[in-house]
Amino acid sequence: MAFVFDPIPQPSVAVAGSDDRLPVRRVFCVGRNYAAHAREMGKDPDRDPPFFFTKPADAVVDSGVAVAYPAETSNFHYEAELVVAIGKAGRDIPTQHALDHVWGYAVGNDLTRRDLQLAAREQGRPWDWGKAFDFSAVIGPVHPVAQVGHLGRGRISLSVNDVLKQDSDLANLIWSVPEIISILSQSMEMKPGDIIMTGTPEGVGPLVPGDHCVIEIEGLGKIETPITERVKGQA
Template sequence: MPTKTLFEPPQNPMLPVTGQDAQFPIRRIFCVGRNYAAHAAEMGNEVDREAPWYFNKSAHAYCASGTQIPMPPETENCHFEMEFVVALDGEAANVNVEHAMDAVFGYCCGIDLTRRDLQAQAKEKRRPWDIGKDFENAAILGRVSPRSEFGEIGDQTIWLDHNGVRVQEAPLSDMVWSVPEIIAHLSRFYRLMPGDLIMTGTPAGVGPVGPGSHLKGQVEGLSEVEVSFSG
């Protein structure tokens, strides 16, 4: 007999895939902190060069590219952060760097929204960042491109425009921790599974959005990601 539930369980959010009818179901979203030295510096921080570190977003923080959304609640300082996102379709548990990419399906563009004021309050009180990072529409994600179509990760440019003005731009090679290094390290703490996403950090130039703001970003070789905020 089918299991009875008290209410209809939510379905996994789905990402569209370039050139395919099948979609990519989102399981978990891992995020790498301070993975570009210039961004760490602009926030008054230093890069931890001993090991990468992480925070999480719920799969239900997903927002489809091209959407208009309301301003996030309970914040006076919501920031954009443009990111290169890795999509996994294989398992990885305590893998080494040489085999880490075996779990990768492809890549997409993402914008990490951060309630910076709430994050700062949490930091000051030495509390978790969840309320500043994990909320509705906080992970705007574009169409996934298979790894074979994107090619090797190198000097591809990552950029973001805010209201038509270029505010973030850097090569992916500026990442402190490479994608294989991130996957290998993260797989020591979690059994990575199909559907997991890894947002790999943001370059310098982050800033606040307001009512009427429009964001558009891209990693060279991937579909753009964009979002607008209702007035």
């Protein structure tokens, strides 16, 4: 068999303390998973069940890589998130066994074209154009569970140009990591290389060219993303 054109390289993320890389299969994202963020987005966290959206695997970009201000938006936002990397397959995973399927954890930035997301939400349409664009999933090195353990709490913060914008704790997640994995696995089989971005705290806001975005999670270190000018010729 031959491909009619060369397939794209396997998307992957770095592994902390190693030259190895973790292959990325799918990227799942949890919507409105911190109560204060749900409220700032105009929703009631006590009424909304967990819901998910996805990003393509090749939207993943490493920490430190410059991200150009994307096309078709004038309201480009940061979102600090805990990232979970799945290392063991499973379907209908009980909550009490869900952490057995975690390979490691990382720091992530769910970059968002907020104006496109909100326009789609108001029309009852999918969020793809607001969430699933090129370079929209910044993910730092994955720290193996064997080295960092499981993270049920710990500070998560984000700053832009050294100004603190988001500051919360992983303990404030509405749906915990084991619950998220269990719920996802009821819909489809989880497999090694699946990535879960678990949601962002309150304080989301805009980025502009020239900004330097830094996210830190206690126990996982920090990631950095410089924002550059829109690519010439883009709308």
